Amino acid sequence: xxxxxxxxxxxxxxxxxxxxxxxxxxxxxxxxxxxxxxxxxxxxxxxxxxxxxxxxxxxxxxxxxxxxxxxxxxxxxxxxxxxxxxxxxxxxxxxxxxxxxxxxxxxxxxxxxx
Amino acid sequence: xxxxxxxxxxxxxxxxxxxxxxxxxxxxxxxxxxxxxxxxxxxxxxxxxxxxxxxxxxxxxxxxxxxxxxxxxxxxxxxxxxxxxxxxxxxxxxxxxxxxxxxxxxxxxxxx
Numbered sequence: 225x226x227x228x229x230x231x232x233x234x235x236x237x238x239x240x241x242x243x244x245x246x247x248x249x250x251x252x253x254x255x256x257x258x259x260x261x262x263x264x265x266x267x268x269x270x271x272x273x274x275x276x277x278x279x280x281x282x283x284x285x286x287x288x289x290x291x292x293x294x295x296x297x298x299x300x301x302x303x304x305x306x307x308x309x310x311x312x313x314x315x316x317x318x319x320x321x322x323x324x325x326x327x328x329x330x331x332x333x334x335x336x337x338x
Numbered sequence: 339x340x341x342x343x344x345x346x347x348x349x350x351x352x353x354x355x356x357x358x359x360x361x362x363x364x365x366x367x368x369x370x371x372x373x374x375x376x377x378x379x380x381x382x383x384x385x386x387x388x389x390x391x392x393x394x395x396x397x398x399x400x401x402x403x404x405x406x407x408x409x410x411x412x413x414x415x416x417x418x419x420x421x422x423x424x425x426x427x428x429x430x431x432x433x434x435x436x437x438x439x440x441x442x443x444x445x446x447x448x449x450x
Contacts, residue, residue: 225382255436255438257437257438259440265442265443266340266425266440266441266442266443267380267425267440269437269438269439269440272435272436272437280435280437282437316379316380318438321385321429323385325382326370326372326382326384326385327370327382327427327438328382329379329380329381330379331378331379332379
């Protein structure tokens with residue numbers, strides 16, 4: 225199965241600043257998704273990262289706030305822009321699919337905005 | 339649209355069985371099952387494609403009823419290591435975009 229390296233693993237940021245999260249996959253994957261997860265809650269889909277084109281965002285998430293890049297089939301970034309304390313959460317990327325291993329997740333980025 | 343899981347939480351003694359259900363109001367291409375332990379990323383368990391097939395993984399198996407748009411995860415003779423939160427994910431194409439959307443999760447606690 226694919227292995228995804230996600231960076232940073234955690235960060236504490238000042239409100240009004242931006243943070244870029246990176247996900248590097250060790251093999252080419254067709255699909256990559258970005259999720260947000262509050263402690264004890266489910267995974268909320270932010271967007272589908274499309275290779276070479278604009279990401280497809282879910283309701284409630286906009287490109288200006290969460291710009292996403294996917295320059296190739298092994299790499300994607302999510303930027304959390306103009307952060308506020310409400311953006312504090314765990315952000316996860318996932319890639320796949322594999323018929324035997326489904327989608328693999330990165331280890332997550334725990335973001336705290338102060 | 340988010341699939342609905344039931345129950346929300348289950349507490350078992352080691353060796354007991356459990357069933358977790360997942361249903362969706364939208365036509366499904368596939369259903370995925372994941373387990374997440376506290377502080378860790380979700381880990382893939384199995385994927386079920388259209389056709390009502392049943393798959394197994396150790397003592398964990400699942401079924402997918404395409405007509406009813408439902409899937410069930412069966413945990414047999416549960417072990418302490420099965421504790422965690424189980425998520426079903428439904429994959430499909432909505433307005434031209436492929437998505438994997440997760441249910442709210444079922445927290446499983448296995449006691450000795």
